[in-house]
Amino acid sequence: MLRSKKTSLDKYIFLAHLRNTNTHLFYKLTCDELEEIAPLIYTPTVGEACLNYSNIYPFLAPPGSSDGLYLTLNDLPNIEEIIRNYRPITGQSGGFSPEIAVISDGSRILGLGDLGVNGMGIPIGKLQLYVAGAGIDPRKTLPILLDLGTNNKKYLEDPLYVGLKQTRPDEDTFYSAVDKVLAGLHTVYPDLLIQFEDWSSEHAFGLLNKYKNKILTFNDDIQGTGAVILSGLMNAIRKVESESKVAPKDHRIVFYGAGSAAVGVATQIQEYFQTEYNMTEDEAKKVFWLVDSKGMITQDRGDKLANHKVYYARDDNNGKQFKELTDIVDYVKPTVLIGLSSSTGAFNSKVLSRLAELNKQPIVFPLSNPASQAECTFEQAMESTNNSVVFASGTAFPPYTDPKTGEIHVPGQGNNMYIFPGLGLGAVLAHPKLISNSMIYSAAKALANSLTPEERGQGWLYPSLKRIRAVSADVAAAVCETACQENLARSQIITNLKTHDEIVKHVTANMWSPTQDTAADTRQDVYQEANS
Numbered sequence: 445m446l447r448s449k450k451t452s453l454d455k456y457i458f459l460a461h462l463r464n465t466n467t468h469l470f471y472k473l474t475c476d477e478l479e480e481i482a483p484l485i486y487t488p489t490v491g492e493a494c495l496n497y498s499n500i501y502p503f504l505a506p507p508g509s510s511d512g513l514y515l516t517l518n519d520l521p522n523i524e525e526i527i528r529n530y531r532p533i534t535g536q537s538g539g540f541s542p543e544i545a546v547i548s549d550g551s552r553i554l555g556l557g558d559l560g561v562n563g564m565g566i567p568i569g570k571l572q573l574y575v576a577g578a579g580i581d582p583r584k585t586l587p588i589l590l591d592l593g594t595n596n597k598k599y600l601e602d603p604l605y606v607g608l609k610q611t612r613p614d615e616d617t618f619y620s621a622v623d624k625v626l627a628g629l630h631t632v633y634p635d636l637l638i639q640f641e642d643w644s645s646e647h648a649f650g651l652l653n654k655y656k657n658k659i660l661t662f663n664d665d666i667q668g669t670g671a672v673i674l675s676g677l678m679n680a681i682r683k684v685e686s687e688s689k690v691a692p693k694d695h696r697i698v699f700y701g702a703g704s705a706a707v708g709v710a711t712q713i714q715e716y717f718q719t720e721y722n723m724t725e726d727e728a729k730k731v732f733w734l735v736d737s738k739g740m741i742t743q744d745r746g747d748k749l750a751n752h753k754v755y756y757a758r759d760d761n762n763g764k765q766f767k768e769l770t771d772i773v774d775y776v777k778p779t780v781l782i783g784l785s786s787s788t789g790a791f792n793s794k795v796l797s798r799l800a801e802l803n804k805q806p807i808v809f810p811l812s813n814p815a816s817q818a819e820c821t822f823e824q825a826m827e828s829t830n831n832s833v834v835f836a837s838g839t840a841f842p843p844y845t846d847p848k849t850g851e852i853h854v855p856g857q858g859n860n861m862y863i864f865p866g867l868g869l870g871a872v873l874a875h876p877k878l879i880s881n882s883m884i885y886s887a888a889k890a891l892a893n894s895l896t897p898e899e900r901g902q903g904w905l906y907p908s909l910k911r912i913r914a915v916s917a918d919v920a921a922a923v924c925e926t927a928c929q930e931n932l933a934r935s936q937i938i939t940n941l942k943t944h945d946e947i948v949k950h951v952t953a954n955m956w957s958p959t960q961d962t963a964a965d966t967r968q969d970v971y972q973e974a975n976s
């Protein structure tokens with residue numbers, strides 16, 4: 445049935461309907477065929493679904509119900525009651541006790557900008573990957589869209605737009621609204637892990653700094669992306685060290701894009717250089733050159749830099765300022781080029797071929813999502829570098845067949861979907877007070893070390909998606925072990941486990957599976973109730 449649907453969006457709608465009517469079958473299919481289904485429930489198709497969310501909304505969930513919790517500014521006076529009353533379609537007849545919530549305000553959905561309430565596809569998509577990738581029980585997931593309005597003119601004028609038709613509020617109203625929502629969530633569900641997803645950068649950093657040491661939370665775009673890209677880069681650095689003799693300390697990394705994702709990734713990589721290669725903070729910081737829409741970020745550029753850009757602003761540019769990427773490449777001579785700019789095609793053939801002149805094996809990660817926003821495709825990267833590129837992208841690109849030799853090259857996918865499911869499962873099981881930087885760092889290392897000898901032999905930077913549950917078990921175990929070492933774990937069961945193998949076994953045994961959960965598909969009665 446799925447394969448008979450002609451367009452990706454039709455497939456997305458079909459899968460949403462299946463999930464809401466026969467959850468076990470949906471997850472059996474998703475777990476068995478994740479490589480085919482991930483691009484439908486997640487990037488790139490989820491981007492298209494979000495752009496059209498208000499139009500397809502009636503076809504996703506049964507009439508009279510919704511597949512996530514929508515909260516608006518108007519709900520704040522009754523927030524606890526509204527949270528308490530919410531029942532998911534994919535819920536059960538009894539109580540609802542979610543373990544993980546993914547919350548967005550729709551202000552920066554993938555690289556597509558402010559989509560307002562239409563961004564709900566993202567929390568829903570992420571939580572499906574928690575289930576498929578790490579075995580979180582689907583009945584314990586809570587997608588939330590905090591509707592604070594939108595500054596997207598198109599949606600404000602669209603009669604079918606399902607969100608609040610007002611522009612976004614001022615900073616005080618914003619932070620106070622988030623405060624009230626988080627307080628409401630914790631009053632009703634005290635142990636809930638809250639993942640922030642796809643918030644505009646300034647707010648993403650503002651909220652992370654405000655809550656990271658107070659509640660069980662993380663920001664996936666800053667920390668999840670930081671961990672997953674560090675992991676791929678560790679393997680890329682090992683590869684070019686052994687094949688091209690580039691010493692790790694000699695890397696120079698240009699970030700094209702300087703938002704939440706880029707700064708999150710730079711922060712993680714910096715920790716790696718300081719921890720593993722004994723570089724000082726100042727030496728490690730100097731590995732990076734960040735570029736935003738105005739050019740290379742320097743202290744003397746003359747504009748007021750956003751807070752999150754200040755730390756990496758260069759002070760060694762001798763007054764020189766650069767706007768064009770080709771000029772920046774000539775000036776920095778980078779060994780690594782990372783794209784987190786949502787700027788389609790920015791890594792053009794001139795940039796890529798120059799990188800190949802400078803490096804035997806240039807490392808190029810065009811990470812923007814969905815594929816329509818990527819800085820280059822795998823094919824372009826291979827052709828412009830004479831196949832020498834070490835590559836990973838945010839959305840999966842198809843394999844490249846060399847026209848001369850017929851050899852097939854498989855690209856890496858550097859997407860936070862390799863990290864957040866395992867990180868979340870580890871946090872649910874170890875039940876720490878908060879998610880620490882060390883937990884994120886150990887998750888990245890666990891992912892980098894999770895490749896099999898065969899995967900490494902093929903030159904891959906990330907493991908096969910087919911093994912995602914085993915990989916998530918490694919990531920979750922690393923998070924649990926770090927939580928114990930830091931005395932943050934509050935689960936007696938986890939703290940009593942002695943060895944790594946015992947922890948991996950425990951983590952694996954606690955993964956929900958659509959075939960082992962033999963209870964009848966309890967969604968049917970809820971579905972019928974909603975229909976009536």
Ligand SMILES: NC(=O)C1=CN([C@@H]2O[C@H](COP(=O)(O)OP(=O)(O)OC[C@H]3O[C@@H](n4cnc5c(N)ncnc54)[C@H](OP(=O)(O)O)[C@@H]3O)[C@@H](O)[C@H]2O)C=CC1
Pocket residue numbers: 552553554555556644645664665669672700701702703704705706735736737738739783784785786787811812813814817837838839858859860861
């Ligand atoms: N692969 C993965 O797992 C992940 C991928 N992403 C993707 O990364 C992208 C960025 O996300 P995020 O950092 O949160 O978004 P932001 O909007 O915060 O950041 C985008 C950055 O790109 C810069 N930029 C925009 N246009 C250009 C241009 N023409 N030249 C140079 N820089 C430019 C912006 O500059 P300025 O600051 O001047 O506006 C800004 O610094 C998105 O596409 C997102 O989908 C995000 C998370 C995970």
Ligand SMILES: CC(=O)C(=O)O
Pocket residue numbers: 487553554555642664665812813838859860
């Ligand atoms: C993958 C992801 O989280 C993003 O593109 O925002």
Ligand SMILES: [Mg+2]
Pocket residue numbers: 554641642664665
């Ligand atoms: Mg995101």
